[in-house]
Amino acid sequence: MSNQLPLLKLPPEILKALGEGDIDYTKAKEIAKLKSEEERLALLEKAIGQKLTLRQVQKLVKETKVSELPDQLETEISDLAKQFRRSKARLSPQKRSEIEGLLKRLKLLLYEDN
Numbered sequence: 001m002s003n004q005l006p007l008l009k010l011p012p013e014i015l016k017a018l019g020e021g022d023i024d025y026t027k028a029k030e031i032a033k034l035k036s037e038e039e040r041l042a043l044l045e046k047a048i049g050q051k052l053t054l055r056q057v058q059k060l061v062k063e064t065k066v067s068e069l070p071d072q073l074e075t076e077i078s079d080l081a082k083q084f085r086r087s088k089a090r091l092s093p094q095k096r097s098e099i100e101g102l103l104k105r106l107k108l109l110l111y112e113d114n
Helices: 002-009 012-019 025-031 037-049 054-090 093-112
Strands: none
Touching: 012 025, 012 037, 025 037, 025 054, 037 054
16 A cells, blocks of 8 residues: 555546556556656557557656756756856855866867767
8 A cells, every 4th residue: 555655646647547547557657757748648648559568668768868868957057057147246266266167168068079
């Protein structure tokens, strides 16, 4: 029973498919790891329609999560830029110099392969 409690936290579309017996709970929990509702629905439909195995579902979830990383990185960079704008007046010359050095390294990384 206690291992089924996390199922109550599943997104509604996954709970519905689970309740209707379209998918088993291991696949449901795996699909629920995707943050994007659109991606969850697409994988849910694919898992049901193509009768994917748990391993296949896990592989697709992993591939999708890897493709989410650039979005997360972009968000983190944007958040850092906002934080920098708020705190730049309080930065010591040493910290500002350190940030400039890190920014140069970041630029080199970004343009290295282009």
